[in-house]
Amino acid sequence: MLNEQEHLYKAWRNEDFYEYGDFAKSDFTEWGIVVLFYACVHYVDTILNRDSALPHNFRYPSRHEDRNTAIGQCSSISSIYQFYQSLYERSIEARYTHMSFPTSYFVNVVTRVYEPIRRCCRKALNLP
Amino acid sequence: MKTYSETKKIKAVQSMRPIDRNYLNSWHGTIEVFRKFRHSSMMLASSSNEIDSYTSTESFQTSTSKYDRRKLYSLFRYARARIEEYPPNLKYINVRPAKKELLQPIQTESSEINKSLQNFIDLVKDESFVREIYISKNNSILTVWTIIEAIAFDDTNRFKIYDAQLKVLQKLKEGRVIGFRVMNVNEYEHCSLDLLLPHNSQRIFIRQ
Numbered sequence: 001m002l003n004e005q006e007h008l009y010k011a012w013r014n015e016d017f018y019e020y021g022d023f024a025k026s027d028f029t030e031w032g033i034v035v036l037f038y039a040c041v042h043y044v045d046t047i048l049n050r051d052s053a054l055p056h057n058f059r060y061p062s063r064h065e066d067r068n069t070a071i072g073q074c075s076s077i078s079s080i081y082q083f084y085q086s087l088y089e090r091s092i093e094a095r096y097t098h099m100s101f102p103t104s105y106f107v108n109v110v111t112r113v114y115e116p117i118r119r120c121c122r123k124a125l126n127l128p
Numbered sequence: 129m130k131t132y133s134e135t136k137k138i139k140a141v142q143s144m145r146p147i148d149r150n151y152l153n154s155w156h157g158t159i160e161v162f163r164k165f166r167h168s169s170m171m172l173a174s175s176s177n178e179i180d181s182y183t184s185t186e187s188f189q190t191s192t193s194k195y196d197r198r199k200l201y202s203l204f205r206y207a208r209a210r211i212e213e214y215p216p217n218l219k220y221i222n223v224r225p226a227k228k229e230l231l232q233p234i235q236t237e238s239s240e241i242n243k244s245l246q247n248f249i250d251l252v253k254d255e256s257f258v259r260e261i262y263i264s265k266n267n268s269i270l271t272v273w274t275i276i277e278a279i280a281f282d283d284t285n286r287f288k289i290y291d292a293q294l295k296v297l298q299k300l301k302e303g304r305v306i307g308f309r310v311m312n313v314n315e316y317e318h319c320s321l322d323l324l325l326p327h328n329s330q331r332i333f334i335r336q
Contacts, residue, residue: 055303065269065307074295081297086283088308097324099315105281112321113283 014039030094037091044119251292271307
């Protein structure tokens with residue numbers, strides 16, 4: 001189980017990799033979605049770990065379903081549930097199905113799904 | 129001279145011939161054979177006798193065990209039935225038929241979960257793009273699968289489902305978990321949804 005700093009470090013590592021990969025200009029948009037999703041997972045886990053009002057399986061989620069439900073019940077990030085669920089599902093489709101995402105859709109995901117999650121999480125964590 | 133479509137039919141049937149028994153016994157093998165068959169069955173849907181005659185050939189019968197043949201044949205029959213059952217624009221939706229009783233409340237779940245499921249159905253059933261809802265259970269987690277038919281890679285309708293999911297999750301008791309998935313049939317044109325849904329999934333809603 002990672003501590004808060006380790007979660008944030010992993011989130012930043014994923015963000016660095018996203019920048020490095022320049023996925024919007026590559027043929028690997030599906031992997032761009034996976035990387036962004038895992039950056040969000042670590043931001044979300046950091047926030048859930050801090051929320052002492054949540055039950056243990058939500059504070060330290062070991063399964064995606066626990067995490068997704070926890071987001072819906074965590075007052076500071078419940079507003080991103082729809083975005084997070086969308087990214088979660090797209091990352092599954094990226095990894096386990098034949099699906100590849102059109103570049104225009106990928107850009108949409110970055111600006112309309114990932115960015116709101118990132119903004120909300122960083123605000124909840126008092127990060128710039 | 130054979131027409132193009134006839135050539136395709138023959139190739140499709142031939143592609144089913146080299147069935148390795150060990151491979152077939154594996155899950156991946158079964159899936160692959162099913163995929164091959166699905167693909168070919170769409171072309172053969174109007175001439176189902178061809179499938180019957182193929183599955184009775186010696187090469188088919190000797191290349192697999194009795195169990196495998198039965199399993200395969202049931203897959204064949206099933207795929208063909210689905211294609212004939214659905215209208216042309218839905219022929220890729222190769223969904224598992226649900227028994228009538230499965231559309232009733234799921235008795236194995238707690239009343240709270242049943243209530244949540246009913247609540248979810250009530251929230252989304254009036255959305256015309258919602259076609260079916262399935263549930264499955266894995267590692268004690270209930271997952272609700274919403275099958276929608278919407279413009280591919282336009283998330284507008286997906287987000288309506290996510291709104292409903294959020295409402296359901298926020299009413300769950302402490303620590304309770306429900307998993308949710310949404311699949312858009314128009315994003316899976318070349319892959320059967322039946323292969324993506326868990327084997328133990330049950331249909332709890334279908335648009336009439």
